[in-house]
Amino acid sequence: MTEDLVLPAPRQAATAGEPLLKVEGLTKHFPVKGGFPIRRTVGHVQAVDGIDLTVHVGESFGLVGESGCGKSTTGRLITRLLEPTSGSISYRGQDITHASRKQIAPIRSEIQMIFQDPYSSLNPRQTVGKIISGPMEINGINPEGGREKRVRELLEIVGLNPEHYNRFPHEFSGGQRQRIGVARALALEPKLIVADEPVSALDVSIQAQVVNLLQKVQDELGIAFLFIAHDLAVVRHFSQRVAVMYLGKVIEVGDRESIYTRPRHPYTHALLSAVPEVNLADENAAPRERIRLAGDVPSPINPPSGCRFRTRCWKAQDKCATEEPPLIRLSGNHEGHLTACHFPEDPTIEARAEDIVLDPALAALEESLEEAGDGD
Amino acid sequence: MTSPIDIEGGGSSVVVDGEPEPKTKPEDEKLIGRSPGQLMWIRFKRDRTGVISAYVVIFFFLIGLLAPLIAKLYGKTPYTVYADERPELFDSAGVPVQPNGGISGEFWFGLEPGNGYDVFTKLLYGIRNSLGISLAVTLATVLTGIVLGVAAGYLGGKTDYVISRVIDFLLAIPSQLFFIASMPVVVSLFVSPRDETPVYVRVVALISVMWVLGWMSLARILRGTALALREREFIEAAKVSGAPPGRIIRKEILPNVVTPILVQATYMLPNFVTAEAGLSFLGVGLVEPTPDWGQMFSKAATELVMQNDITYMFFPGISMIVFIVAFNLLGDSVRDAFDPKTAR
Numbered sequence: 001m002t003e004d005l006v007l008p009a010p011r012q013a014a015t016a017g018e019p020l021l022k023v024e025g026l027t028k029h030f031p032v033k034g035g036f037p038i039r040r041t042v043g044h045v046q047a048v049d050g051i052d053l054t055v056h057v058g059e060s061f062g063l064v065g066e067s068g069c070g071k072s073t074t075g076r077l078i079t080r081l082l083e084p085t086s087g088s089i090s091y092r093g094q095d096i097t098h099a100s101r102k103q104i105a106p107i108r109s110e111i112q113m114i115f116q117d118p119y120s121s122l123n124p125r126q127t128v129g130k131i132i133s134g135p136m137e138i139n140g141i142n143p144e145g146g147r148e149k150r151v152r153e154l155l156e157i158v159g160l161n162p163e164h165y166n167r168f169p170h171e172f173s174g175g176q177r178q179r180i181g182v183a184r185a186l187a188l189e190p191k192l193i194v195a196d197e198p199v200s201a202l203d204v205s206i207q208a209q210v211v212n213l214l215q216k217v218q219d220e221l222g223i224a225f226l227f228i229a230h231d232l233a234v235v236r237h238f239s240q241r242v243a244v245m246y247l248g249k250v251i252e253v254g255d256r257e258s259i260y261t262r263p264r265h266p267y268t269h270a271l272l273s274a275v276p277e278v279n280l281a282d283e284n285a286a287p288r289e290r291i292r293l294a295g296d297v298p299s300p301i302n303p304p305s306g307c308r309f310r311t312r313c314w315k316a317q318d319k320c321a322t323e324e325p326p327l328i329r330l331s332g333n334h335e336g337h338l339t340a341c342h343f344p345e346d347p348t349i350e351a352r353a354e355d356i357v358l359d360p361a362l363a364a365l366e367e368s369l370e371e372a373g374d375g376d
Numbered sequence: 377m378t379s380p381i382d383i384e385g386g387g388s389s390v391v392v393d394g395e396p397e398p399k400t401k402p403e404d405e406k407l408i409g410r411s412p413g414q415l416m417w418i419r420f421k422r423d424r425t426g427v428i429s430a431y432v433v434i435f436f437f438l439i440g441l442l443a444p445l446i447a448k449l450y451g452k453t454p455y456t457v458y459a460d461e462r463p464e465l466f467d468s469a470g471v472p473v474q475p476n477g478g479i480s481g482e483f484w485f486g487l488e489p490g491n492g493y494d495v496f497t498k499l500l501y502g503i504r505n506s507l508g509i510s511l512a513v514t515l516a517t518v519l520t521g522i523v524l525g526v527a528a529g530y531l532g533g534k535t536d537y538v539i540s541r542v543i544d545f546l547l548a549i550p551s552q553l554f555f556i557a558s559m560p561v562v563v564s565l566f567v568s569p570r571d572e573t574p575v576y577v578r579v580v581a582l583i584s585v586m587w588v589l590g591w592m593s594l595a596r597i598l599r600g601t602a603l604a605l606r607e608r609e610f611i612e613a614a615k616v617s618g619a620p621p622g623r624i625i626r627k628e629i630l631p632n633v634v635t636p637i638l639v640q641a642t643y644m645l646p647n648f649v650t651a652e653a654g655l656s657f658l659g660v661g662l663v664e665p666t667p668d669w670g671q672m673f674s675k676a677a678t679e680l681v682m683q684n685d686i687t688y689m690f691f692p693g694i695s696m697i698v699f700i701v702a703f704n705l706l707g708d709s710v711r712d713a714f715d716p717k718t719a720r
Binding site for chain 1: 409410412413609612617619620623631632
């Protein structure tokens with residue numbers, strides 16, 4: 001039924017491969033205030049510390065990493081909700097790094113955002129119609145047949161009843177609210193949507209619906225996505241290219257296949273290994289490697305020298321502490337697959353001869369279990 | 377790609393060409409949502425105490441509004457000195473001859489000892505003046521509270537710091553003492569002490585003095601609310617779509633602070649009524665012959681009236697108690713209706 005819908009044609013034929021958004025050396029440091037009686041800056045949270053990204057036209061670019069690694073900050077920097085400390089953001093060759101609200105106005109409508117929490121991203125005092133038509137009103141867009149007609153169309157595109165036009169957000173479920181958020185982002189016919197963990201606040205069955213909706217929107221309207229998520233499976237399903245972040249830095253970037261089946265960085269290996277494995281139907285599948293890290297992500301106020309992952313890495317050597325590994329294409333990597341590591345792993349995720357278990361508690365537990373097993 | 381995405385949102389009732397589907401249930405035909413405001417109104421209407429006190433409050437405001445009309449129908453003015461016009465009604469001390477303060481078919485609430493003003497019209501006009509002044513003060517404080525509170529909360533940084541310190545400073549001043557001490561000062565700013573003070577100067581002075589020390593509590597609450605709202609994602613969404621700060625404040629923040637504004641205003645107004653009555657009672661508010669609620673108390677408390685005519689205290693006293701109690705109950709009901717989760 002939804003297939004009958006006539007979707008508006010993309011505004012311009014998307015020439016895939018052309019860079020749409022280029023981010024270079026992007027840095028965001030949040031000052032930490034402290035001290036008594038005079039409050040002063042005592043340090044900086046280095047939330048994002050020099051990252052390079054390129055999002056091509058019509059492409060879906062995934063950004064993964066654990067909590068607090070700077071994914072969301074990156075998204076907010078790109079949508080210019082935060083002011084970058086240094087580095088540059090250019091959109092279609094135009095530098096928007098420090099553009100003021102008025103300077104950025106012409107391309108404001110082309111970069112939109114979908115937010116994480118559907119319960120706080122919709123104004124509770126506005127009707128759905130007002131929420132979705134608000135961006136059009138601000139940017140002076142008068143679609144054919146009026147804004148209301150366009151809003152009804154958008155509601156249909158995101159799979160909601162157009163009759164919901166006059167309803168209020170509190171009358172909808174989380175998934176429906178997120179669809180309203182998607183419709184609002186689509187209202188300006190953007191070319192790039194920054195989706196900041198758009199499904200992590202939804203329950204799993206709804207997640208699939210919303211991800212499929214986003215995929216449909218991306219395919220049919222040719223919108224590029226910067227998809228921020230911590231769910232590796234969702235990113236794998238959605239994104240053609242993936243970047244892995246750790247403590248404010250991109251440590252590995254590449255096409256989906258390279259990252260998920262031929263990762264080189266130890267952290268990417270560990271991250272992929274942490275995904276729970278469901279292996280009932282396909283018993284012949286090769287067993288995957290098993291890596292269990294220990295400890296927490298170091299504080300971004302005082303990150304480790306050299307490679308930031310070295311404190312939790314099983315291959316760390318002296319060189320890692322002194323020299324920061326550059327993000328380069330390693331020998332044996334596919335085109336565009338860059339890794340920042342001095343001692344990269346083999347490009348495979350198959351099981352190793354011996355599991356890497358760095359967590360002492362888990363190691364001790366497994367040892368005792370093994371001993372018990374031997375005793376039988 | 378099969379799209380499993382139309383499971384929500386009414387499934388098959390999604391109509392592509394916009395024609396209403398005939399099979400929908402009658403209650404689905406009108407898919408107009410209830411706004412939070414409408415829900416509040418529905419909840420409020422269920423609260424019997426609230427509705428009754430709302431009627432009482434409306435009744436008082438109507439009296440204030442229609443006081444000249446009622447007085448005209450009644451045929452008297454609060455300024456007529458009946459001690460001169462009808463001396464046969466008063467004894468030599470100026471106390472009404474008839475019992476209960478001279479209550480009769482002609483003077484429903486009796487006559488004031490001394491000058492012999494008509495109590496009924498005096499009360500009508502007293503209510504009118506007191507409520508008018510309190511309403512003006514409430515409006516002024518609410519406006520100031522909105523502007524400064526929302527500005528402090530939304531802009532943050534230095535603005536917030538400066539406004540918050542001003543609020544702290546003003547809150548430290550004992551308000552009742554400040555009112556009493558500053559009223560003559562403010563009045564003398566406008567009129568030289570030798571001339572007779574016009575009534576409007578006293579009214580303006582009353583309003584401004586109470587306004588200066590009245591806006592802080594609301595501003596503080598709104599600052600907190602705006603501070604919390606600023607971090608909500610729908611504000612960020614508005615920013616991403618390029619909304620100017622003015623629009624964000626008007627369309628996104630203000631509709632969300634209506635609740636605390638209404639609740640606080642319904643608490644503030646009766647406070648201003650009593651404060652104004654207190655000032656007039658102490659002789660620094662409105663003075664004779666301008667009718668005023670509080671000033672009627674001070675008259676009733678004079679020795680001449682107290683000893684001879686206790687009934688004179690009843691009419692302003694009972695009417696004010698009824699009004700304040702009703703308004704405070706209304707304030708409670710408004711708060712409950714807006715925020716049904718707060719259990720009492």
